Amino acid sequence: MxxxxxxxxxxxxxxxxxxxxxxxxxxxxxxxxxxxxxxxxxxxxxxxxxxxxxxxxxxxxxxxxxxxxxxxxxxxxxxxxxxxxxxxxxWQSDPDPLASMEDREPGGxxxxxxxxxxxxxxxxxxxxxxxxxxxxxxQDAPRLENLRDHVALKVSVSNPVDDIWLFAPHGRLDARLCPGLDRLMTDKLEAGKCLLVLDLGDVEYVSSMGLKTMVSLWQRARECQGNLVLAAVQTRVHEVLQIIGLDLVFQIFPTPNEAAAALDNPPA
Amino acid sequence: MLDINVSAREQVTLIEVRGRVDSANADQLGEALTREIESGHTQIVLDLAGVEYMSSAGLREIVSALKRAKRGPEAGDVRIAQPSYRVREVLEMAGLDTVLQIFPTQMEAVGSY
Structure with a gap:
């Protein structure tokens, strides 16, 4: 403990x-x-x-x-x-550290x-x-050099409907950031929460490790009679899913709300 | 409480700060800067040697003051002297190392005007 x-x-x-x-x-x-x-x-x-x-x-x-x-x-x-x-x-956009003095707001x-x-x-x-x-x-703490270039794993988690959990990562899903997302979603699966929505509305890039993580989570969700569905997939990410045929594996919905509604009322 | 000491070095106003600057007390720093700029003392050196910690609330006051000092009729500026490694890291994170002049010693900062 x-x-x-x-x-x-x-x-x-x-x-x-x-x-x-x-x-x-x-x-x-x-x-x-x-x-x-x-x-x-x-x-x-x-x-x-x-x-x-x-x-x-x-x-x-x-x-x-x-x-x-x-x-x-x-x-x-x-x-x-x-x-x-x-x-x-x-979901707030970042201020620009390279902005000129005139274009800067003092706070934020x-x-x-x-x-x-x-x-x-x-x-x-x-x-x-x-x-x-x-x-x-x-382990990573001593290795950080320039903080401006540092990219953290950022995820918004919500529970829009009973037993359905929605995960919205922000930015990239690559080999460095995937283990953190996998851990968050695995925690839910292990707690018996197996109806998961992955909202990709704010994700502009998914690497092969990202795809592998998504497939593995989907398999584990299926094993506990649940599902993992995708929502708001951006065009470039959708192309990658199509190339390797994952658009046939995952159910993809235009919005997270539609994805949650579909999980809440699965077709008989 | 922040310990803020204001003194004149010929035409330059030196503001020395001691303590930790966070959102609970950053307004004291902002008031000290505003007071000087409004009395026409717009060539400012902010000596941060005694500041062991500063959050974004401190940066907010410095950027506001810099904008106000530059707006005045005579070429005003807020220049930073002797930031600690940690304060420097915070300034750099917000990209302020590109819009603020930062000096390793008080003498160099005062002499830069």
């Missing part, structure tokens, strides 16, 4: 240093180096600041934020949970920083609560 620590703070900015101290202490105990510890501090600070400024709109005295830290064998996991209105930061960097300093960022709409999981890989 991995070691888990929890902290609950009111949604007030003057409690941010306490949240940072809590996460830094847990990150050090998990064996992260000081640079990675700083990245974890920055990630939790930006996540909590966003909740207080946008979710709770400065009215966080009676609302709380829960922070959970978990040290696993090869990764350090931070989860931040709040009760603000549903807000998935992963918080979510971008989280995506650059962490290795996996997963947003889950958990029955009305926002849950943001931010993962640092213990």
């Amino acid at each position: 991995p070691e888990e620590r929890r902290l609950r703070i009111p949604g007030l900015k003057d409690r941010i240093p306490a949240a940072c101290d809590f996460v830094m202490h847990a990150a050090r105990s998990a064996g992260l180096d000081e640079r990675a510890v700083h990245h974890c501090q920055l990630a939790v600070d930006e996540a909590v600041t966003n909740i207080i400024e946008h979710g709770y709109r400065g009215d966080g005295l009676n609302q709380s934020i829960e922070i959970i830290c978990r040290a696993e064998r090869d990764r350090f996991v931070i989860v931040v949970v709040d009760d603000g209105p549903p807000f998935d930061p992963l 960097w918080g979510i971008y920083f989280i995506k650059k300093v962490m290795d996996e960022v997963v947003y889950t709409d958990e029955a009305g609560r926002n849950s943001l999981m931010m993962v640092k890989h213990v």
Whole structure:
């Protein structure tokens, strides 16, 4: 059982240093180096600041934020949970670090920083609560060079209909990022949740490892009398599926809602 | 609380900051910068040697101040002196190393005007 620590703070900015101290202490105990510890501090600070400024709109005295830290064998996991209105930061577009001074807005960097300093960022709409999981890989931490070029695994998870789970990765599905997605979706399969939608609406590239992962998840979903269907597949990705005949294996729907509805009412 | 010390070096205004800059106190940094720019002191050196941590809230204040300083009649600027490795990493992540002048020492930053 991995070691888990929890902290609950009111949604007030003057409690941010306490949240940072809590996460830094847990990150050090998990064996992260000081640079990675700083990245974890920055990630939790930006996540909590966003909740207080946008979710709770400065009215966080009676609302709380829960922070959970978990040290696993090869990764350090931070989860931040709040009760603000549903807000998935992963669908927001990134600011441009190469923009000129004239074209720059001063703010808007918080979510971008989280995506650059962490290795996996997963947003889950958990029955009305926002849950943001931010993962640092213990092994990769010393190897990171230029953070601007770093690409994290980013996935939005939701549960639109009873027992149906929707996964929307953002960006690329390649050999480096697939194990994280596979792990997330395997966790659901192992919990007996075998009706899965993979929303590819924000995925512009799927490598051969990505395809292999999708087929393997589909097989395992079928083995437990479930299914894995695809939604909102972009043209270029669809071409790749066609070339190797996977468009005949997967059911593909124009939108995630249609995919979820089809899983909810399978044809007799 | 942030510890902010403002002093004059001939025509240059030196602002030295100590502490951690986050969304709880970044407005103090913003107010100090605004006060100087509005009194016509637009040639600013922001010395970050004493800042061990800065979040995007600090960057927001620096970028706002830089925009305001450049808008003035005389060629204003906000130049950064002695950022720690960690603060520098945050500045670079937002691409501010390309729009801000960053100097390894206070003397070089002040002398650059």
